[in-house]
Amino acid sequence: MDDMMFLTFLATLVGAAWRLATPLIFASIGEVFSERAGVLNIGLEGTMLVGAFCGFATAFATDSVLLGLLTGVLGGMLFGLVFAFFTITIKADQIVVGAALNLLGMGLTAFLFRTYYVSTGKGIEIAQPVHIPWLSDLPFLGEAFFQQNLIVYSTILVAILATLVLYRTSFGLTLRAVGEHPKAVDVAGRNVAAYRYGAVLVGTGLAGLGGAFLTLGHSNQFVEGITSGRGFIVLAVVVFARWSPIGAFFVSLLFGLFYALQLMLQAQASIVVPYQVLQALPYIMTIITLVVVRGKGAAPGKLGQPYEMR
Amino acid sequence: MSQKPFLRIDNIRKRFGPIVASDGVSLEIQEGEIHSLLGENGAGKSVLMSMICGMVRPDEGEIIYKGQSVRFNSPREAIRQHIGMVHQHFMLVPNLTVAENYILGQGSALRVINDMDEVHAKIRELSDRYALDVRPDALIEDLSVGEQQRVEILKTLFHGIDLLILDEPTAVLTPQETDRLLALMRDLVKDGKTVVFISHKLDEVMRVSDRISVMRDGRVVNTVNVADTDARGLARMMVGRDVGMELARNPANPGPLVLSVENLTCRSETGLPAVRGVSLHVRAGEIVGIAGVSGNGQTELSLALSGLLPVDGGRVVLNGKDITGLDPVRINASGFSHIPEDRHKHGIVMSMSLSENTVLQRYDQPPFAARGMLNRRMISEHTRDLIKRFRIKSRDEDQRIGDLSGGNQQKLVVARELARNPDFILVNQLARGIDIGAMEFVMEEMLKQRDSGRAILLISTELEELFAICDRILVMFHGEILGELPPDRTRLDELGLLMAGKTEQPALAG
Numbered sequence: 001m002d003d004m005m006f007l008t009f010l011a012t013l014v015g016a017a018w019r020l021a022t023p024l025i026f027a028s029i030g031e032v033f034s035e036r037a038g039v040l041n042i043g044l045e046g047t048m049l050v051g052a053f054c055g056f057a058t059a060f061a062t063d064s065v066l067l068g069l070l071t072g073v074l075g076g077m078l079f080g081l082v083f084a085f086f087t088i089t090i091k092a093d094q095i096v097v098g099a100a101l102n103l104l105g106m107g108l109t110a111f112l113f114r115t116y117y118v119s120t121g122k123g124i125e126i127a128q129p130v131h132i133p134w135l136s137d138l139p140f141l142g143e144a145f146f147q148q149n150l151i152v153y154s155t156i157l158v159a160i161l162a163t164l165v166l167y168r169t170s171f172g173l174t175l176r177a178v179g180e181h182p183k184a185v186d187v188a189g190r191n192v193a194a195y196r197y198g199a200v201l202v203g204t205g206l207a208g209l210g211g212a213f214l215t216l217g218h219s220n221q222f223v224e225g226i227t228s229g230r231g232f233i234v235l236a237v238v239v240f241a242r243w244s245p246i247g248a249f250f251v252s253l254l255f256g257l258f259y260a261l262q263l264m265l266q267a268q269a270s271i272v273v274p275y276q277v278l279q280a281l282p283y284i285m286t287i288i289t290l291v292v293v294r295g296k297g298a299a300p301g302k303l304g305q306p307y308e309m310r
Numbered sequence: 311m312s313q314k315p316f317l318r319i320d321n322i323r324k325r326f327g328p329i330v331a332s333d334g335v336s337l338e339i340q341e342g343e344i345h346s347l348l349g350e351n352g353a354g355k356s357v358l359m360s361m362i363c364g365m366v367r368p369d370e371g372e373i374i375y376k377g378q379s380v381r382f383n384s385p386r387e388a389i390r391q392h393i394g395m396v397h398q399h400f401m402l403v404p405n406l407t408v409a410e411n412y413i414l415g416q417g418s419a420l421r422v423i424n425d426m427d428e429v430h431a432k433i434r435e436l437s438d439r440y441a442l443d444v445r446p447d448a449l450i451e452d453l454s455v456g457e458q459q460r461v462e463i464l465k466t467l468f469h470g471i472d473l474l475i476l477d478e479p480t481a482v483l484t485p486q487e488t489d490r491l492l493a494l495m496r497d498l499v500k501d502g503k504t505v506v507f508i509s510h511k512l513d514e515v516m517r518v519s520d521r522i523s524v525m526r527d528g529r530v531v532n533t534v535n536v537a538d539t540d541a542r543g544l545a546r547m548m549v550g551r552d553v554g555m556e557l558a559r560n561p562a563n564p565g566p567l568v569l570s571v572e573n574l575t576c577r578s579e580t581g582l583p584a585v586r587g588v589s590l591h592v593r594a595g596e597i598v599g600i601a602g603v604s605g606n607g608q609t610e611l612s613l614a615l616s617g618l619l620p621v622d623g624g625r626v627v628l629n630g631k632d633i634t635g636l637d638p639v640r641i642n643a644s645g646f647s648h649i650p651e652d653r654h655k656h657g658i659v660m661s662m663s664l665s666e667n668t669v670l671q672r673y674d675q676p677p678f679a680a681r682g683m684l685n686r687r688m689i690s691e692h693t694r695d696l697i698k699r700f701r702i703k704s705r706d707e708d709q710r711i712g713d714l715s716g717g718n719q720q721k722l723v724v725a726r727e728l729a730r731n732p733d734f735i736l737v738n739q740l741a742r743g744i745d746i747g748a749m750e751f752v753m754e755e756m757l758k759q760r761d762s763g764r765a766i767l768l769i770s771t772e773l774e775e776l777f778a779i780c781d782r783i784l785v786m787f788h789g790e791i792l793g794e795l796p797p798d799r800t801r802l803d804e805l806g807l808l809m810a811g812k813t814e815q816p817a818l819a820g
Binding site (some may be wrong): 174 | 416
């Protein structure tokens with residue numbers, strides 16, 4: 001019977017890992033776009049919070065998950081527009097602006113939430129798992145892979161689409177060039193700033209989506225600081241993934257696995273490790289990742305540097 | 311005369327802030343010629359050509375191309391008119407393949423790239439036709455500088471050119487690659503294309519051009535047929551006066567021994583034997599030259615002498631004191647000055663001001679420091695004095711040295727090293743990257759130093775430099791000193807043979 005228990009445990013773990021990885025997948029694929037264009041957006045934590053709040057507020061008012069997701073994306077992009085304006089047009093330091101937006105995102109969402117929603121205590125409708133005939137009913141495999149909601153499934157689509165755009169379209173080619181040798185792009189007749197704006201908007205839109213998933217596909221509530229550092233973990237995911245969308249997908253899954261593991265181990269009464277240690281697992285992995293994978297030369301050459309037009 | 315000019319530049323003016331880059335330039339390029347643009351650094355060659363290829367917009371004047379007045383707002387527009395330029399700093403994206411670089415910015419941004427096979431085929435065909443050896447699927451970052459340059463040239467062919475502009479293309483090439491490039495230029499002209507070749511190397515310009523325009527101070531001073539001129543005449547036009555490399559100099563009057571090197575051996579940074587038992591001596595009041603093809607241990611010799619590379623064996627004695635294997639600070643303090651080969655690595659700190667660079671070795675000593683504090687006023691005064699004496703072109707002593715031209719950076723290094731009143735000066739490539747006017751100046755300065763009793767060792771790959779100021783020339787080959795010659799141009803053959811490692815000297819017997 002122990003084998004059966006272990007298999008059940010494993011199936012639950014994998015299912016939870018994918019769910020918990022979903023916000024990371026969206027945001028890290030987005031950040032891959034941004035960084036490939038040479039823009040290091042460390043403001044993702046704030047951006048994801050804005051996405052989470054916008055999604056929650058919209059679903060609260062309309063009871064529509066889809067509209068919630070949409071406003072989550074738009075909220076993220078609006079934040080991205082502010083970031084892009086300061087870093088690309090004004091050429092302010094990307095780290096400083098990113099840090100400022102993190103603080104703004106945290107403060108703004110906390111303020112609005114406390115002002116309008118905290119007393120209601122009401123949850124929202126969230127996306128429900130879809131039942132796929134036959135597949136969802138498979139033993140173990142069903143729980144591991146086929147009992148998710150549509151948002152979780154869409155991560156596969158986003159990863160494939162992102163790869164095709166980045167490697168198979170003229171837009172993607174130019175984007176990759178912009179982060180490496182912007183002047184060459186300029187000489188080839190493309191507008192470097194426009195591409196960077198585009199990349200930041202894709203990045204923050206996806207980060208907003210990742211944030212919105214937290215309230216609309218996962219928890220049914222907004223909580224202050226609901227992202228709990230995911231925006232920073234995403235930065236590590238992108239490095240580990242060596243700036244590739246498919247890589248970002250799988251590395252996010254790995255981090256999702258750590259999240260799931262710590263949650264499930266906490267639930268096991270037999271484990272005596274303090275739960276704080278388990279909770280720290282994803283963050284410890286982030287630090288280890290950054291130390292081990294650091295500086296392998298895969299980073300875009302002009303990452304973090306503004307471009308001076310002629 | 312009867313030919314209508316292919317490209318006519320009429321009274322172009324361009325200013326960048328207070329600096330006049332083009333001061334009413336007029337120039338005519340004929341179809342199907344190789345037209346060289348010759349001039350010192352900062353004469354305005356690159357800026358002029360950047361205006362023709364749409365990188366820079368002129369303030370005034372007219373460009374008439376194929377009989378029509380044109381005004382390009384971007385390089386793209388110039389490319390559409392079949393004007394291609396290969397810049398000094400390549401416009402290639404390192405993490406993309408050759409083919410991807412070529413299609414960068416082509417077509418609609420939302421286009422799906424599905425014609426890579428055709429692109430590859432076209433690249434292969436062009437590469438074969440001009441023997442360029444370019445693989446379409448190679449990543450740029452895996453290619454050598456010479457290969458990247460061929461990729462750049464092929465890029466212009468790929469986009470279609472009638473006019474090709476090459477900006478100082480040979481600066482990064484080996485002699486063999488240079489020969490290949492000059493041959494390629496001839497091939498292109500044979501196919502009906504027109505080539506503008508920007509250079510400041512007289513010999514290359516003489517070898518390949520049909521006509522030569524000489525630029526100075528933002529103007530074209532003269533255009534001549536190559537058959538009607540010679541290197542000396544061109545040099546005169548470049549600097550605006552006669553430059554004999556024959557500097558006026560007194561016979562040497564060598565005094566006591568200053569530096570002696572005995573049987574020095576050391577290895578290169580990669581661990582291979584680089585200097586294999588070099589012995590030499592330099593007396594006060596003489597300039598000893600070391601000639602040789604680069605890569606024969608000269609770099610390691612100078613690094614080992616100045617304490618930047620560990621010594622494996624042998625002795626270096628300066629003024630009777632053994633300085634073998636000491637650290638650079640102590641070697642510097644023993645009356646040793648070093649004008650390094652790679653000034654960015656060993657000579658100056660690019661992000662610091664002229665003042666700060668001037669006191670790099672002495673910031674902690676009086677009069678530049680007292681009780682642990684810098685004496686800024688003293689440092690500034692000293693730097694201003696050097697700027698004036700060495701005619702270093704800079705805004706003031708607080709300007710970032712990285713903003714200066716290479717020639718002026720070199721002048722500061724020379725000024726600083728001489729100002730330390732050394733007994734011995736080690737120079738590796740005195741005139742690297744500096745123009746003829748400045749070159750003459752620093753050479754004269756070296757002769758003055760010699761006459762005031764200093765010992766100088768000049769390592770150089772430029773024979774002209776060695777002939778002009780040395781009293782004796784040693785030849786280094788494969789880590790050894792093969793022989794010694796007087797600086798006599800008539801014995802150039804002998805020198806060449808030694809540099810190639812040939813030592814058989816039949817007439818020596820007796």
